[in-house]
Amino acid sequence: MAERGRRGRPRSAEADAAIVAAATELLLRHGYGGLSMEEVAERAAVAKTTLYRRWPTKDHLAVAVVARLQEDDEITDTGDIRKDLTDYMEKVAGGLNRMRAAGRRPGEDSTSAGTVAELVAASGRHDDIAELRGRLYARRNALARELIERARRRGDLRADLDSEVLLDQLAGALYYRVLITGTPVDRAYAERLVAAALDGAL
Amino acid sequence: MAERGRRGRPRSAEADAAIVAAATELLLRHGYGGLSMEEVAERAAVAKTTLYRRWPTKDHLAVAVVARLQEDDEITDTGDIRKDLTDYMEKVAGGLNRMRAAGRRPGEDSTSAGTVAELVAASGRHDDIAELRGRLYARRNALARELIERARRRGDLRADLDSEVLLDQLAGALYYRVLITGTPVDRAYAERLVAAALDGAL
Numbered sequence: 001m002a003e004r005g006r007r008g009r010p011r012s013a014e015a016d017a018a019i020v021a022a023a024t025e026l027l028l029r030h031g032y033g034g035l036s037m038e039e040v041a042e043r044a045a046v047a048k049t050t051l052y053r054r055w056p057t058k059d060h061l062a063v064a065v066v067a068r069l070q071e072d073d074e075i076t077d078t079g080d081i082r083k084d085l086t087d088y089m090e091k092v093a094g095g096l097n098r099m100r101a102a103g104r105r106p107g108e109d110s111t112s113a114g115t116v117a118e119l120v121a122a123s124g125r126h127d128d129i130a131e132l133r134g135r136l137y138a139r140r141n142a143l144a145r146e147l148i149e150r151a152r153r154r155g156d157l158r159a160d161l162d163s164e165v166l167l168d169q170l171a172g173a174l175y176y177r178v179l180i181t182g183t184p185v186d187r188a189y190a191e192r193l194v195a196a197a198l199d200g201a202l
Numbered sequence: 203m204a205e206r207g208r209r210g211r212p213r214s215a216e217a218d219a220a221i222v223a224a225a226t227e228l229l230l231r232h233g234y235g236g237l238s239m240e241e242v243a244e245r246a247a248v249a250k251t252t253l254y255r256r257w258p259t260k261d262h263l264a265v266a267v268v269a270r271l272q273e274d275d276e277i278t279d280t281g282d283i284r285k286d287l288t289d290y291m292e293k294v295a296g297g298l299n300r301m302r303a304a305g306r307r308p309g310e311d312s313t314s315a316g317t318v319a320e321l322v323a324a325s326g327r328h329d330d331i332a333e334l335r336g337r338l339y340a341r342r343n344a345l346a347r348e349l350i351e352r353a354r355r356r357g358d359l360r361a362d363l364d365s366e367v368l369l370d371q372l373a374g375a376l377y378y379r380v381l382i383t384g385t386p387v388d389r390a391y392a393e394r395l396v397a398a399a400l401d402g403a404l
Contacts, residue, residue, distance in 0.1 A: 111336065117326025120381050124319025134313065134384040141383070148403075157403050165375065165398040172378030173370035179322050180377055181343070181370075182336040196367040200402020201350075201359050 012054075018044040019051055024065045031103020032118035035062060059122035063129050066119055067136055069095060075143050081151035082194060088144060089170055089190035096178045096185060111182035120179065141167050157198075169197050220246040221253055226267045233305020234320035237264060261324035265331050268321060269338055271297060277345050283353035284396055290346060291372055291392035298380045298387060313384035322381065343369050359400075371399050 022043035027035045037058055041048045055061040073091045078084055102115040123130045141164075148163045173193050177183040224245035229237045239260055243250045257263040275293045280286055304317040325332045343366075350365045375395050379385040 112329060112332045113322065113326045115326070117323045120315065121319045121323030121326075123381075123384075124315045124317070124323075127314060130314045130384055133382070137383045158401075161403055162394055162398050165394050166403050168375035168378055168383075169371040169395070169398060171382075172374030172376070173367065174374070175382055176370055176374030176377050179325075179381065180335070180373075181339045182325075182332055192364055192367050193371070196364050196371060197399075198402055198404045199360075200404070201363055201368050201400045202402070 015044070015046045015050055016054060019046060019054070019061070020064055020068050023061050024068060027062060027065050027115065028098065028102050032062065032115045034103050037061070057126070059126055059129060062115075062119055062122060063132060066099070067132075069098075070136070070140060073140075075147055077147055077150060079154075081148070081156050082198060084147055084151075085170065085198075086187075086190050086194045088147070089174065089193060090187050092171055093174050093185040093187075093190055096174060100178055111184070113179045113182070116175075116178055141171075166197060170194065217246065217248045217252055218256060221248060221256070221263070222266055222270050225263050226270065229264060229267050229317065230300065230304050234264065234317045236305050239263070259328070261328055261331060264317075264321055264324060265334060268301070269334075271300075272338070272342060275342075277349055279349055279352065281356075283350070283358050284400060286349055286353075287372065287399075288389075288392050288396045290349070291376065291395060292389050294373055295376050295387040295389075295392055298376060302380055313386070315381045315384070318377075318380055343373075368399060372396065 019040060022040045023035060026039060026043070035058055037048065037051060040061065041051045044051070051061075055064060073088075073095060075088050076084060096116055099115045099119065100113060104114060123133045144167055145163045148157065148161070148166060151157045152159065152161050152163070170193060174185050174189075177185050177189075221242060224242045225237060228241060228245070237260055239250065239253060242263065243253045246253070253263075257266060275290075275297060277290050278286060298318055301317045301321065302315060306316060325335045346369055347365045350359065350363070350368060353359045354361065354363050354365070372395060376387050376391075379387050379391075
């Protein structure tokens with residue numbers, strides 16, 4: 001049995017939580033370049049060996065931060081699919097904007113992908129991160145697909161809907177603007193995006 | 203007047219072309235990690251100072267390679283917008299797959315974003331590259347928007363079409379699958395994607 005801390009949780013879970021909390025604060029405040037394993041260990045009051053055993057590189061730790069932040073993005077089902085998808089896309093855009101701005105001073109260039117790009121590169125550098133990221137997005141998208149499926153069963157969406165492609169189109173447009181074209185994403189854009197995906201171009 | 207080489211072009215243009223050709227071959231064969239400024243200078247038979255004067259970092263040179271490769275992606279207008287968009291998306295997917303596979307042995311993991319991710323990170327690291335990349339995609343998307351506009355004027359697409367969002371949805375879905383979810387993109391996916399964007403989810 002794992003050794004337990006004062007709140008009854010295994011010590012390792014407490015240490016993990018402290019590490020991820022410290023890393024989240026550093027990443028959001030100072031960006032990817034300002035995330036230092038040394039400083040995370042110090043702030044979380046754990047030995048560096050503990051930190052490295054759990055997250056072998058800074059890339060791994062940064063992805064753990066994003067996974068934690070994404071857990072907060074709840075998907076709400078009000079029964080109005082246009083509103084629900086728009087709300088969800090606004091949340092995704094908000095998360096991207098937060099990472100895009102991490103470590104930047106207010107007012108500084110807001111079109112660069114910033115830390116979002118570094119996180120993508122982290123997946124490119126480590127196969128285990130790419131795999132973890134694949135699982136993370138599969139889980140996240142499964143929740144969104146349930147929302148879409150319910151709307152389809154209510155008859156609010158077409159019966160032969162390709163829900164995988166619909167989600168790729170929606171989330172993809174946001175990531176594309178942040179990572180590739182360097183254009184803004186916000187509530188107004190989420191509304192245009194959902195309208196285009198629901199109504200079609202024909 | 204610039205000094206001219208034997209084919210009448212300024213020597214600097216000849217050197218640039220030789221540099222980009224050497225960099226393209228190295229990048230496609232060995233991936234981002236295998237692109238070395240030293241080796242590019244040697245293969246292109248230019249002084250390293252010449253290379254660095256034109257492209258101050260490997261990131262800058264890699265983006266020049268992508269810009270050159272993208273110039274080959276022609277957009278064809280046959281008058282059938284579904285076919286034209288599908289063909290174009292297949293070309294974009296092909297370019298992404300080529301970069302994704304750069305430096306990998308045949309049969310090796312094909313879901314990692316590989317060099318595509320490194321190129322995105324290069325934009326995140328250098329503001330001048332982010333700006334250049336923005337201009338590059340603006341020009342590329344302007345051509346695709348003309349195709350869409352012609353179809354709209356013919357009455358094949360809805361009159362109130364949001365062509366910026368349509369392109370974000372189409373290209374975005376491909377980049378999202380390559381960079382984020384680690385899923386394949388091919389002709390069959392391009393067909394599903396264009397169908398979803400044209401027909402809409404309602």
